[in-house]
Amino acid sequence: MLRYIAKRFLIMLVTILIIVTLTFILMHAIPGSPFNQERGTSEAVQANLEAHYHLDEPMYIQYLLYLKSIVTFDFGPSIKQPTSTVNDLLGRGFPISLELGLVSVIVAIISGILLGIIAALRHNKIIDYAAMAIAVLGISIPNFILATQLIQSFAVTWQILPAATWSSPKHMILPVIALATGPMAIIARLTRSSMLEVLTQDYIKMARAKGLSPYKIVFKHALKNALMPVVTILGTLLAGILTGTFVLEKIFAIPGMGKYFVESINNRDYPVIMGTTVFYSAFLIVMLFLVDIAYGILDPRIKLHKKEAE
């Protein structure tokens, strides 16, 4: 197990290095500069700005400077918000995105699994159709439309919830609903189909024959196996949601880190692009790793060190 983790860790480092290099090449390949503005700037001013951020150095020096900044995890100041360092931005934004993301994921998992189980147990009955109708709606309505509609109804028309910003638990309700609905629908559908499959298997029939209570059958025997596909998507889902979502954070004016992914590229804010990329890829890789570990725990037949042999 330890050897496996060590090896995975090395692979992670190599992956991150490749991602960083590709990002560096790509971001310098797009035309434009962080100092481009509609207003004209004199050449002297332009030159002073570039020197200030080491952008006048040759590319390989800039690349080495970036590698250094990654190793020391110090990306320097943002170009667009010069009074904050990239670490400040991540340090402020990530906890908020994490809070919103975690609550949403929990809501999505619990309600998704419950919805899936209910649908599977009442297969081809009204409740099944209703649950799946909700799921289809959840998948097909884009979350930004749902968000705008939620604000319009709850904040403007009925005035029972705040429209936007991030200052109290109450402010969380609408964004969590908007963010959780999509993943909830996906999880519900996955749970339903794998539950249906599991419920027809011999060991469940055996359990029924033994006269176990339906509650025990579902939660002790069926659910655990039915959850495997859900666990599979959990890694990417978590990484995506926990690091913030640009559109929803913008609509609800939530000061998370989602906006930096998009705006840093629009602004050609090189240090922020690198910072967010490294952070996100490291986060995603760790999540996928945890999912692999979770497989082993949920299903002892999957042996991690066997994977290693492959």
Next chain:
Amino acid sequence: MKKGLAFLFILLAVFVLAACTANESAGEEDQDTGDQTEATDEGTSDEADNGGNKVLRLNNGVEPTSFDPPEGFDAASWQSLNNLMEGLTRLGQDHQPEAATAESWDISDDGLEYTFHIRDNAKWSNGDDVTADDFVYAWTRLLDPEEGFSSAFLGYFIKGGEAFNSGEGSADDLGLEAVDEKTFKVTLEAPTGFFLNVISNPAFFPVNKAVAEENPEWYAEADTFVANGPFKLSEWNHDSDFTMVKNDQYWDKDTVKLDEVHWAMVNEVNTEYQMFQSGDLDTSEIPADLAEDLLDSDQVVIDPQAGTQFYRFNVNKEPFQNVKIRKALAMAVNQDEIVEYVTKKGEKPARGFVSYGFEDPSGNDFRETNGDLVEYDPEQAKELLKEGMEEEGYDELPPITLTYNTSDDNKKIAETVQQRFQQDLGIEITLENAEWNVFLQDQKDLKHQLSRSSFLADYGDPINFLESFVTDSSMNRTGWSNQEYDDLIAQAKEEADEEKRWELMYNAEKVLFEEMPIVPVNFYNQVFLHKDNVSGIVRHPVGYMELKWADKN
């Protein structure tokens, strides 16, 4: 098996613990009623808290770039910075510079030396005096090439400013002098009739030298920020919101009516409008889709902005090397149609480059005096196009591409222009859009043929508009170069006599339109919704706002 179950239980336990706050939303439907009562309760108590205080709720859109005066060179910083600090002059309710930190000034006869007398009661929010040294320190910093401020060019009016900023001169040669504690003398490169206007810009705000030398990052947080304006910074949650309260050290504090201004950062105009409707904001911009419906509402306040939307011809690319072809196309752009049916925010159509709102010494408006320099006239446009094509020996016009930066509004305007060219001149042009930064880069590199542009003034004088098109200006971006025009602008910058200076500027704009390297489309507006109980917010055409006179009842 047991291990697996244990894992699941732990997971569940973590969920439940972490979801303490989530519970409110977890059982969405069941708990709705509970939330409702809670929400209304808190709503009323909020209002009660603010009963005695006048709290204005505004939206800054995004995090201010920086509260370091020369660094925060954009509207996102100016909106609030202009109310936290104060330069020697401040633009008044009529947008003209008034005495502010300086109570008076003397100007030498040659117009080159300005001696400012700083108020005795001009104080920093920490109680320090605002001194001439603070200005010398701040303005030297503005021009320091090491700092790399993009606003530095505004300091080029100061003697030795450009040389120092380009790394050729030294700080010692700058025309800045602290004569005594409260007397500040500035020497200029050339008589600059609008200097008092320029220095109202936040880039020229003083910096408390003692504070800045002790803590170079004094502007980064609310508790270290020292203000000298009508308000001071009391709280700043980065990327989320900030609050400023009345500054009791301000020399003119009796004028200030508001107790507190709260700034949200909502960067989505639909949400902003929804918050305005639900009472969370006192002002709001107007979502584009609702512009037509909302523009007639009596909550709408429209202020002109000193700025122009226009198209640039690239005179290095065929067929725009020919002035008649340029003029023909310019005369086929129907400005009235665009402002009335496309942009729809009550803008004025632009038939010159300098916007309304600049008065010459005899009190006449620049735009009205210089008149319409290009007008929609399809008949004459056809004629000019024919002549131009003959001059160039074209049987058929080379293909034309109009490029704009990606946005719905830009697209709609470009399509209107495309249609006019086709109907009035029989020319088919191609439209092309590009991401903002790519677009700007290509425009600077003169890769476009015909491209969309906008200009927003940095200070309130027509020269700021007109100097854009001198040869090799970084704002030129047309390849156009004209000796007569360059001379007129250079003379205007040297001229001490205001009458003559304005005459030179009038002539320069006429030369520009005889040559037509650009097509103006419209002048900009600042359109806002204000709650009925809000009054006295002043928005200057140069883009910053004043809350000094604002009130909320």
